[in-house]
Amino acid sequence: MHVTFNILRQTRDNAPRSQTYQLDVDPSETILTCLDRIKWEQDGSLGYRKNCRNTICGSCSMRINGRSTLACKENVGAEIARLRQIHGLSDEEIPAMTIAPMGNMPVIKDLVVDMRKFWDNLDAVDPYVSTQARQIPEREFSQSPQEREKLSHSGNCILCGACYSECNAVEVNPNFVGPHALAKAQRMVDDNRDDRTETRINQYEQGTDGVWGCTRCYYCNSVCPMEVAPLDRIGEVKQAILSRRDTSASRAVRHRKTLVELVRDGGWVDERKFGVQVVGNYFRDLRGILSLAPLGLRMLVCGKFPLSFEKSEGTQEVRSLIDSVRELEAQNR
Structure with missing residues (x-):
């Protein structure tokens, strides 16, 4: 199979440029194997990271055809099938492979990015179990299967950076720690061996x-x-916060709790109350109320301010579902 590889190449001081390579490949070959062949057979200056070649270390994360993933995990055949489906191509057409560095991180060279911010953000959540209160334990800190199960998902993270690369929140707010760090934060919140749960939640x-x-x-x-x-x-970290806070804690907490209460009361959100209760803190935040005035006036002028509220037909069912979830959460706690 003759495949074209368009690789985005770049150094710190130069604008990115696309360079094309041609390879005869087997559909079962991974993208990483193809990059190795390009480097060894055609262009030794191509830069990229790799190590284990077996989806364990996370080193070879990059953007392959528009999405961040591991080059050692994706093979040519699967990528061609995916691109054919996306672009409506026939079985005879062989789309080009587009390889680019990860996003939200500065490029050092070609497909190699500077991950210092990524690691700094991880360190910011202090992702290490603290047992200062039990410095000299009498026995090991054993966990039940149920307690360990809470940590299984976040424990699988190999810190490849794919999630950070695609994160919209990081793109607009460089101070956002990123999904990788918050996934590790969930482990700290739910790990019963840690003695800093409340500090971490704050x-x-x-x-x-x-x-x-x-x-x-x-x-x-x-x-x-x-x-x-x-x-x-x-979401699990958010739930831990919400279970400990009332609506006066912050606007973010109030937003979540008010949304659920309004939906419970009427089946959907009563827009007349939502802004006042969340931004205005139930008329306790005068500055917040005044900030809503320009928007409210524009809505009135455009005829988009609801003067009345009609409950949805399934309000009782929605209320029953919300109450059932709350009962289950209370039992789990």
Whole structure:
């Protein structure tokens, strides 16, 4: 099979450029194997990272045909099939492979990126079990299978950077720690061996740099090669925060709790109340109320301000579902 590889090449001081290589490959060959062949047979100056070649170390993460993944995990045949489906190509057409460096990180050379910010953000959540209260344990810190199961997903993370590369929140807010760090934060919150749970929760909920900075775009889940599902782990940290806070704690907490309560009451969100209760803190935040005035006036002028509220037909069913979930959560706690 004759395949074209368009590789985005770049150095720190130069603009990126696309360089094309041609290879006769077997469909079972991985993208990493193809990069090795290009480097060994055609261009020894091509730069990229690799190590284990077996989806363990996470070194060879890069953007392959528009998505961040591991070059040692993806093979040519599967990528061609995926591109044919996306672009509606026939079985005879062989699309080109486009290889680029990961996003949200500066490029050092070609497919090699500077991951210092990535590692700094991980370090910021202090992802190490603290047992200062039990410095000299009488026995090992054993866990039940149920306690260990809570850590399984985040424990699978190989820190490849794929989720960070695709994160919209990092793109718009460089201070957001990233899904990889918050997935590790979930482990710290749920690890019963750790003695800093409350301190960690206070840290992880700070502004838009912590869990509330997540835009819930789902990209991290879709590209994670190890099925860590970082978005789900962030949701678990949020739930730990919400279970400990009332609506006066912060606007982020109020937003979540108010949304659920309004849906429970009416089957969907009463827009007349939502802004006042969340931004205005139930009329306790005068500055917040005044900030809503321009938007409210524009809505009135455009005829888009709802003067009344009609509950949905399934309100009782929605209320029953929410109450059932709350009962289950209370039992688990």
